[in-house]
Amino acid sequence: MRSNLGFFSDEKFRSIFFQTLVVGLFALGLFFVISTTSYNLEKRNIATGWSFLQNPAGFDISFSPFLEFKSTDTHLKVYFVGVLNTLLVSITGCIAATILGFILGIVRLSSNWLLSRLVYIYVEFSRNVPLLLQIILWYSILIQLPRVKQSLQVLDVFYISNRGLYSPRPIFESGFSYVLIAIVLALISSFLINRWAKKRQDKTGQQFPVFSSSIGLIFIVPLILFFILGSPLSFEHPELKGFNFKGGLVIRPEFIAMFLALSIYTAAFISEIVRAGIMSVSKGQREASAAIGLKQTWIMRLIIIPQALRVIVPPLTSQYLNLTKNSSLGIAVGYADLVHGFGGISLNQTGQAIECMAIVMATYLSISLTISFFMNIYNRSIQFKEK
Amino acid sequence: MNEMNEVRKPPVATTGIIGWLRINLFFNWTNSLITLFVIYCLYQFIPWILDWTIFSADFKYNYLGEQITNQEMCSRNLDPENGGACWAVIYVRFYQFIYGFYPRVEVWRVNLAYVMLAFALLPLLYAKLPYRKYFLYFTYIFPVIAYFLLNGGLGFTEVSTNKWGGLLVTLVLGCTGIALAFPIGIMLALGRRSKLPVISMMCTLFIEFIRGVPLITLLFFGMVMLPLFLPEGIDMDGLVRVLVAVTLFQSAYMAEVIRGGLQAIPPGQYEAAKSLGMSYWRMNLLIILPQAIRISIPPIVNTSIGLFKDTTLVIIVGILDLLGIGRGTLADTNWLGLSYEIYFFVSLVFFIFTFGMSRYSLYLEKKLKTGINMGAD
Numbered sequence: 001m002r003s004n005l006g007f008f009s010d011e012k013f014r015s016i017f018f019q020t021l022v023v024g025l026f027a028l029g030l031f032f033v034i035s036t037t038s039y040n041l042e043k044r045n046i047a048t049g050w051s052f053l054q055n056p057a058g059f060d061i062s063f064s065p066f067l068e069f070k071s072t073d074t075h076l077k078v079y080f081v082g083v084l085n086t087l088l089v090s091i092t093g094c095i096a097a098t099i100l101g102f103i104l105g106i107v108r109l110s111s112n113w114l115l116s117r118l119v120y121i122y123v124e125f126s127r128n129v130p131l132l133l134q135i136i137l138w139y140s141i142l143i144q145l146p147r148v149k150q151s152l153q154v155l156d157v158f159y160i161s162n163r164g165l166y167s168p169r170p171i172f173e174s175g176f177s178y179v180l181i182a183i184v185l186a187l188i189s190s191f192l193i194n195r196w197a198k199k200r201q202d203k204t205g206q207q208f209p210v211f212s213s214s215i216g217l218i219f220i221v222p223l224i225l226f227f228i229l230g231s232p233l234s235f236e237h238p239e240l241k242g243f244n245f246k247g248g249l250v251i252r253p254e255f256i257a258m259f260l261a262l263s264i265y266t267a268a269f270i271s272e273i274v275r276a277g278i279m280s281v282s283k284g285q286r287e288a289s290a291a292i293g294l295k296q297t298w299i300m301r302l303i304i305i306p307q308a309l310r311v312i313v314p315p316l317t318s319q320y321l322n323l324t325k326n327s328s329l330g331i332a333v334g335y336a337d338l339v340h341g342f343g344g345i346s347l348n349q350t351g352q353a354i355e356c357m358a359i360v361m362a363t364y365l366s367i368s369l370t371i372s373f374f375m376n377i378y379n380r381s382i383q384f385k386e387k
Numbered sequence: 388m389n390e391m392n393e394v395r396k397p398p399v400a401t402t403g404i405i406g407w408l409r410i411n412l413f414f415n416w417t418n419s420l421i422t423l424f425v426i427y428c429l430y431q432f433i434p435w436i437l438d439w440t441i442f443s444a445d446f447k448y449n450y451l452g453e454q455i456t457n458q459e460m461c462s463r464n465l466d467p468e469n470g471g472a473c474w475a476v477i478y479v480r481f482y483q484f485i486y487g488f489y490p491r492v493e494v495w496r497v498n499l500a501y502v503m504l505a506f507a508l509l510p511l512l513y514a515k516l517p518y519r520k521y522f523l524y525f526t527y528i529f530p531v532i533a534y535f536l537l538n539g540g541l542g543f544t545e546v547s548t549n550k551w552g553g554l555l556v557t558l559v560l561g562c563t564g565i566a567l568a569f570p571i572g573i574m575l576a577l578g579r580r581s582k583l584p585v586i587s588m589m590c591t592l593f594i595e596f597i598r599g600v601p602l603i604t605l606l607f608f609g610m611v612m613l614p615l616f617l618p619e620g621i622d623m624d625g626l627v628r629v630l631v632a633v634t635l636f637q638s639a640y641m642a643e644v645i646r647g648g649l650q651a652i653p654p655g656q657y658e659a660a661k662s663l664g665m666s667y668w669r670m671n672l673l674i675i676l677p678q679a680i681r682i683s684i685p686p687i688v689n690t691s692i693g694l695f696k697d698t699t700l701v702i703i704v705g706i707l708d709l710l711g712i713g714r715g716t717l718a719d720t721n722w723l724g725l726s727y728e729i730y731f732f733v734s735l736v737f738f739i740f741t742f743g744m745s746r747y748s749l750y751l752e753k754k755l756k757t758g759i760n761m762g763a764d
Contacts, residue, residue, distance in 0.1 A: 019585040113411035128741040130696040328601035353611040365599040
């Protein structure tokens, strides 16, 4: 009785109608954008396509620790250098932020009022000041360090100046690959030992000193091998020649500023996540484990942390994603990451705005998806298993 | 009353200030050592920072009593032994920090907009405000008023947005971004949960795409690519382009937060609304969304804090917000080398806003918790 449009009140019809409408409008919009864009591009004499990737870049990149980069290299190589730099600062940042965040989260719950307040103040300041400002601030501190000639010397081998941190560069000689293989094998076997020991303990109740045996395998075996092979590792020390250091490994202030700012900023968030996770474990768990006589450290390791991790891991994943995306702020201090190198300088030189931005966005999307994929696997492995 | 029932006082050492100190600071040996160490560090650090920021600092005059007009006149540059921070740079450049390059004759308009913003926010932040309804009407028309007031038109002389700067730009970006992202976020959240597969897929793709890329790429998108997408003759203002990017970004995050709220609504609410014969929109507008938004207000405030901090990114595409003015001041030879003062000031301004917002979100969370408990009884 409501209307004469009987067919319109049919849910199935309406659903199809609206969806076709939306798709139609979207296609229309897309068509409009594409046609105006191609018109605009034609007018500005910008050729679309990917051939620009093979053209020489014509600029230098100051920080490229993994690939040798010359100004005659192609834009494609600029992209790879950018991806590697983005990954470098993201991965090191995530590791540092996790360690610092866990420590701070636990300290925040310490029974010492003063200590916990101190961490609270740190967390509030670090969370509430824009990250970009923190990056710029760290950078401005680092470039106000003494000049190269007056550089600060730490432990006789590290030199800190406004050009960055100079440290000895390890030179791996022929036999070193055996040591690396030994380390990998030791890691695998300690993992297997851990699994075997767990199984045996579940079955028979007998314990096996997993920790000490793993340490022995991972550190001592490769070390012995290292000396047997006649120490196939030497260091190239940086030397002051003229106005700059020659040789050695240099870590640029741009990277240090990014690393410090990203890890300190994210650690503040992670510490709150860790705190919430630990607090989510009910008090009874701690009391019960104390009642059966577990040591304080064991209570933390065996009872509290495994249960807290279930709460911690999902928000931790989004912090890793945030850190990776925030690493794009390197452009503010000239850190040659994906956005600065490829999305900035290459884009400006070639004028291929659409292609460059598409590549940059697609790369970030795939990095984000990869991180969430692995973190989801990890998350599933630590969730409660219904029996 | 017999002796057995006599109330005995607790030992002195477990209550009052001594008890508190014993439990919280000197519980055992390690705890006491940590406390003493922290106190020692604070004792070293606090006097130094107070001296630098306040006691030895120049505010307007240097130690010779001259009014400071450039960095060479700062006490610490005249005599490194004698000076702390040189806040005169903030004093001299205060106008730029707050208004950018807004013409001085017209600045009353910005001030009026600031005051009106406070009034517009009042009914949103404080639910028990008397005459809240009328204040809310004002809140709804405030964006229109603010647009004409700041930008010009309706008898006001036009002030082009490239003269805007400092806190003005930060607030315009933050407030507009949040206000526009809110309805878009609601639509996206409803769309993502929609039963129509095409709509749900499109909303999901949009949200996940935006959340997967950094804001800076969206800003580049707005700056570099948006002009290519639009037909000739439509020349978008730089600030508007940035605003488009910021709004898109924020609406995706807002959508996820609101979706969380929608998921928390028990299915019985949907069923009850449907059994009353409500249409999809009536059900959502009258029954579902009011509840969903109420419980997602604290996370909405939290994402808004994130956006407020992220507005600083616009300096990378050349918009002068608070941080941009700070950097610009540092590039001026008159104020070279005063980076700590400037960054300290900018951080402080951001801290006041974001810390206030986070306190407010905590207060809401507390209020909400008690509210829900009362409802459950």
